Amino acid sequence: MSVxxxxxxxxxxxxxxxxxxxxATYFSIAxxxxxxxxxxxxxxYPIVKVLPEGSRVLIHCQTPGTTVTGPYGTTxxxxxxxxxxxxxxxxxxxxxxxxxxxxxx
Numbered sequence: 894m895s896v897x898x899x900x901x902x903x904x905x906x907x908x909x910x911x912x913x914x915x916x917a918t919y920f921s922i923a924x925x926x927x928x929x930x931x932x933x934x935x936x937x938y939p940i941v942k943v944l945p946e947g948s949r950v951l952i953h954c955q956t957p958g959t960t961v962t963g964p965y966g967t968t969x970x971x972x973x974x975x976x977x978x979x980x981x982x983x984x985x986x987x988x989x990x991x992x993x994x995x996x997x998x
Contacts, residue, residue: 954994965983
């Protein structure tokens with residue numbers, strides 16, 4: 894059995910490669926805010942870490958939880974930023990008052 898080389902598709906001399914990292918959109922947290930990250934979608938969940946001022950987050954999915962008022966309004970939407978890590982959407986500049994990602998399963 895022989896293996897033939899495969900030519901990469903190119904556009905403008907660059908290989909056409911799409912990765913999750915290239916397609917990822919990060920969102921800024923409110924200026925001047927150190928944001929608590931909780932283990933679940935609500936104020937009653939323990940804080941697992943604190944994001945420093947100027948942080949940006951990748952939102953994997955969103956889910957309803959405790960209603961929170963922050964710099965970007967009042968909402969019950971919580972953003973899942975990693976396994977077991979949630980932040981209130983009222984502190985994340987998504988440019989929307991509603992869901993921008995699929996609901997968490």
